[in-house]
Every structure is written in structure tokens, then in C-alpha cells.
Amino acid sequence: MIIYGLMKYIEKIPVRYDAIMNFLTLGYHSRSRKILLKQIKPGKKVLDIGCGTGEFAIQAASLGADVVCLDTSPEMLRVFKEKLMDPGCIDNEAVAKIKIIECGSASIDSVLKGKTFDLIYASLMLGELSEIVRKKTIQAAAILLKDDGFMIICDEFWPETPLKSLVYHFLFWIFFIPNFILTRTLIQPVKNFSEHIESANLTVYRKIDLLMGAMTIYWLKRKKEAFL
């Protein structure tokens, strides 16, 4: 019965997803989004990996960017498509700028072959992936990035210094139960991130820590080719 009740709750989650995420991150979910939205300029080509219910994509399209959205969850995309139908949510001009593709994050380089983007966003999705899928996702996204484009990743990263890591372990296990009860899945913070961006030939351009490092926004840029 306990599980039954939980399942019933989670079934309705796509609609409340943003609200729950905001609650779990003490409001930093929307704050990080504001920081991300500052990057959007009209005419820019944006790729939103793991768009979920499309909250970010809708705001970006309203600012004039061409947005390609990807997600694997048909349920999330259904809520997204319902939002696009609702004139109260978004105007027609912006709807035309959004393109939704149902596809996995590691297959983007073969699905979107030949396309390039000014900005690639991956917000709170890397942690849900298995390690090798995450590595492949970063590599595939790097291929789709324009030479002067940015990849912006907003996620929870496992701290690399030992003391922080210890504190983090402690907090992680305290929050484990409420987190598990609310989401029924275990979102693991991203590990070995620097290794992965190295393998994708990217370098960190800028970094912002939110909530004492519990959430981090990375600006990644393609490494300059060495002169031959």
C-alpha cells in the first residue's frame, strides 16, 4: 500500500516536476535557470538535452532563440506538448521556434548529424545517466558544438577535495530517504566530470557554484586546436 500510494503520486509527477525540483533544491532550481537564460540571444541555435517538461525551452524560445529539445520520456514530452498547445503558456511565434525530438542523449550525434549549435544545455540530467552513457553524451554534444559555441551544464557534482567529499557523503545519506520517497529514483551526483570533458576535448571557461557547491553551472568551450 505504501508503494502503491507512492506510485500514484509519482505518476502525476511530470506536471509538478518543476515545483518539486524547486522545493528539493530550496529555490535554486529557478535561480540557476535565470543565470542560464541570460545567455540567450535572438537567433541563436540552442540544443536542450533532457528538456523534460520544457520549462526552459519555452522561456528560451520566447527570448527569440531556435530551440531543439530532446528527451527520452514520452510522458514528460506529452506534458511539454500540452503546454505548447496552451496559448496562455506561450505565444505562436515562439511555438514555431521549438522543435521536439524524442531521442536518447547518447545518440544525439547520429540523430542530429550535420547540425551545429551555439549553445548546448544539459540541466540536471547528467546525474541520471550511467557513467559510460554520460561520457558518450558529453562527447556527442561536443561534436555538435560550434567552434565559438558554449556548452552549459548545470548539475550536482561530487566534490573533488577530500574534506568536502566527506561532508557531502554525510549530507547525501541524510537526504537519501526523503529524496528517494519523493522521486523514487536515486539521482547520483556527477562523478569523474573533469575526466569526461577532457575526453571530449572541452575545457572549462567559467564556473558558478550555487548553494555552497551543491549545484554547479559549468560553461564549457571547445579546446583551441594546437598550432601545427
Place this chain on the structure above:
Amino acid sequence: MNVKEIIEYIRDTIISIRCVIIKYNPIRYPVGLIECGHPSLDSPVFVSCNYYQTVVRLKHCLKNIDCRILVVDSAGINVWCAAGVGDFNEHKIADAIFATGLFDQALLNHKKLILPQLSAVGIDLKKLKEITGFTGIWGPADLEDIPRFISNEFKTDSNMRTVRFSVKDRFFNAIGMFNVFLIFPFIFTIFKKKKQAHHLFLINFFNIFITFLLYPFLPFKYGSFKSIFAGFLSFLFRNFIKSVTKKNRNKNLSQISEKGITIGFDLFWSGLITFLIAIDMLGSTPFFKTTIMNWFKTGNDESIFQPEITSSCIGCGRCEQVCPKNMFRMSKDKTKKRVALLNNQNSCCECMACVKQCPVYAIKNRNNLVYKEDIKSIPDLEAILNGTKNRLE
């Protein structure tokens, strides 16, 4: 066996035990490619979800066969549930194929995957082919049938396709459920009511283990009534044990109430736990799947969704291939067009695999638009069932 293999074996065993004990908190096996034996370029590739215990069982089952296992991210959930809610779909498989390098490397001569049959409700084979170029064939429902499936030239028969829910599976299920219901004695323990906690522990134990282990031998057709009967049995059984172990044997059933455990307390908790198990049996996919309201109204567990084959059937046989209840058979009359026919009436468990896999949307619901609605992996389910969506291959 070298040291590495021994360490892996010990780790797998420990985590498997942990998976059985705390069933509802899944542990994920890392996505990747596992090599069994000495696979060659022509060896088959078996696709698995990443629920840890499933992968361990699959590895054990395939240890003498030269093949590869492609572990796909299903959020640590078992194949059937993950496929139904859309956590195990063609995109997840494509991701695993790209991430493991199965796609670009010269690892394989063929582009064929063997998918678990129970994942049919979530996987669109056509899309999988479009994205990756791999074709999928359905394996058996139970992974222990895989050696038989291989010796049968990679073809399933009706026996392999049927979900059985064997004693072993029922036992694992009972342990998992028993541990969830431990929450009640645990709460009483916190409030230092030892006797009540001990009592509730016994109620849980008898109810759940009688229901699951003796499932085929209990009277009544439906799981919910079987569990209520089991609850009644365990009530008598427990009181019998109590009256035997009591020093003063003269007391009869109505007098055995100790301090804190009145007959009212006993009846209430036995009833509540029996009722909760009965409700749980309503959602158990191996048998039937119905809503609580429907159970109250009609008194049976039969799924509200029951397939009906419309005239648009082209006789491709895909529904027969994926049905875990052996509901379909193909017509053998050569003078007429080949079509699917219904085998058993009312044994559907509403997994919707047939609806998902039918290329012409020929399967409708006999009960019109009423069903449990817990399958999320078919985006236009309502349109398919009310006939507004038609597709021709």
C-alpha cells in the same frame, strides 16, 4: 577462476541478497557490455535491464554460452515495470549501443539484438532500427528459458512466452513484501510496545508467506480472495500456536488476549494487513490487473482491459509473439486470410504489449475505453483504442 572473478562473484552475491531483502530500492548495474565465455563476431547479443539482480541472474544463466549481454539503463527497475512506464525503451537501448561502441566498432558481424519478451510493451522496434540499424527479436519471458531458446534456433514456443511466477519468484516476492510490511512492527517498537510489535511481526510473516508460497494450492480463483483466505488461515494458525505455547493451556481463544493485545487489536491488524495484501494482489501483473473500485464493484480481479481483434488484422503474428498470457493464436485455415484469434478468454493481465506491437492498431478493448491506465509507454493509447488512429504498414 581467477581472483578478479572471485571478487566479482562475492560482490554480485552480496548485492543480489540486498536486492531481495530491500526490493523497492533498486541498485543499478553499470550500463555496458558484458562478455560471457569467448564471444566471436557472430555471437548473439542479449539485452538486459540494469536491475542488479536481473543482470546477475542472466550472467549466471549464460555463463556456458558464448555471447554478449548489453546492459541498458532502466533506472534500476525490472524489465516489465520499466518498459510499462517508459523507462526501458528504444532510446535507452540506442544510448547503450552508442555508448558501448557496439555501433561503430567491428565487434559484430550482424545487427541483431535479443530483447526480453516482457519489454515488448515499451520498445518500438521500427524506431530502434531507424536510429541504430539494429533489428530486435523477442526472447523468452523467463531468463531461465534462454538455453532452451538458443537450442530451439532462437525461436520461442508458447511455453517459453508464458509468465509462470514460479515458487522461487514467489518466495523472493514474499521476502520483499514482508520487509515493506515490517514498518508496522517497527513503529510499535519505536513506541516501546514490544508485545504488539512481536504480534504484528507474526501476523505479517504468516499472512505473506502463506499467500505467496501456497498460492496455487489456496482455494478461490483470484489472488485477492486467496490472500484473504490466507489471512484467515494465519489468524487461526497464530492463535493455535499461542494457545499451545501458553503455560496455562486451559484458556480458550477468547481468553488468550494478553496485556495490550486484545481480540480487537488482533482482529484489526490481521484484517488491515490482509486487506493491504489483497489490494496489492490486484495490481500484480503475473495474474491480473484491476482497480480497487472495480474489485469492490464486481468482486473479481480480472483485468478490465480484454483484447478484441478487429477486422483490420493482417495476421503478422506479432501479438502472439509478445503475449505473456498466451492469449493469441494464428488461424491455420489456408483458404482464408491469416488472422489472429483469441485463445483464452479473460486471462489478460493488461500489459498492453499486443497493443504496442500491433502494426495496424487492430487490437481494441472489449470493455470500450475502460482500463487501469497504468501503462505509460504507448503515447496515443486512447486514440488507438477508440479507433481514431489507424496506421498501415
